[in-house]
Amino acid sequence: MSLDTTAAPLRLTQAPSIDGTGYMPGFGNDFETEALPGALPQGQNSPQKVSHGLYAEQLSGTAFTAPRGQNERTWCYRIRPSVKHVGRFTRIEMPYWRSAPHILPDVTSLGQYRWDPVPHSDEALTWVTGMRTVTTAGDVNIQLGMAAHVYLVTASMEDEYFYSADSEMLVVPQEGRLRFATELGVIEVAPQEIAILPRGLVYRVEVLDGPARGFVCENYGQKFDLPGRGPIGANCLANPRDFKCPVAAFEDREAPSRVIIKWCGQFHETRIDHSPLDIVAWHGNYCPYKYDLRTYSPVGAVLFDHPDPSIFTVLTAPSGQEGTANIDFVLFRDRWMVAEHSFRPPWYHKNIMSEMMGNIHGVYDAKPKGFVPGGMSLHNMMLPHGPDRAAFEHGSTEPMVPVRQTKTMQFMFETRFPQHLTEWAARTMPMQDDYVDCWRSLQKNFDGTPGEK
């Protein structure tokens, strides 16, 4: 098994994988995997008695009657049914993890905002206590919208587990490495990779290399999917084979344990006496996965002009209105710029969608200074933005020769809904108060008056 287990030994027993990586390739595939030979029933889902004394249980990720192309469910064969993995619920507070609607009367979200990286913490912060919400959008109760978070994780969860009934979680590491030991298997991620954890999946998060910092997009709505490529055809952008789903892994562990549940924006805990990571075998298409952003094959302007950034969509979560995403996850990676007689950086614009960006590493062409690795920026619904003065000057005068943007990677969580700042984002996160000044010195370059020519 190639999973790096030096930092935190892997307690789980894993199924074999064909290539020895611990993952199975493909996006939205119907997978099957067993960590004990013969644990997976053949020919039916629900035998009268499952082998090894396991319980059969279905995890439904879509309504039973969702159209076939969208229908997702996984059959799990486990030591105890999930209903034994929860006891009585007790409400707990997570003051920094907020959910929409969360519109504060004394916090203004109207504006263009940029933040420096959030400093790491000396405190022991887990995946749950280290989550800091920056913005919320839409409404978790009607399953539309999203939240953008920064995570600061210094401590592994020990005999502690979490699941979000509210959301699918897209994880974008920026520093450090994390291991997600989930009910359906183990995913390890490092910067330049992402992980997606489906709604309802139980997991514990361990720090492999810390302190860890990164970004999370919590998707309240329909699941992330690959975008249609239209005339691009059958290849490029994110290719399905580069998505990796973990093989089955389980632990048969009796120990006092805590399960934290996020449900309709509230947090609850429940105490049990064993690990809930007890799925020995499973088959289905509702599963966590990872993706290496370096495998993304960008398609762009090969002659002139600057296309809309939708050409860089890695994953899109539909909103119900065709072409208008609940969330687009967009990647600005290293690439060649070759457009002739063109202003190559992003153009000035106003957008009905709202754009939350994060910098994983390197320099972003529209903002050569100030938008630093670990930092974020928000250009909310219908708020004008674009290249800063330095980027404008450079883009207007640079020689029109091929240029390779190297060692650079930023992303955008773009949603159809306005994003509302949390108190923490407005008051504690290191906001750059002078951000809007980056456009102040843009000159009036107009050199004529109407009718003069």
Ligand SMILES: O=C(O)Cc1cc(O)ccc1O
């Ligand atoms: O605002 C941004 O920097 C993101 C962005 C990039 C781009 O190339 C075109 C439009 C856009 O919103």
Ligand SMILES: [Fe+2]
């Ligand atoms: Fe933009």
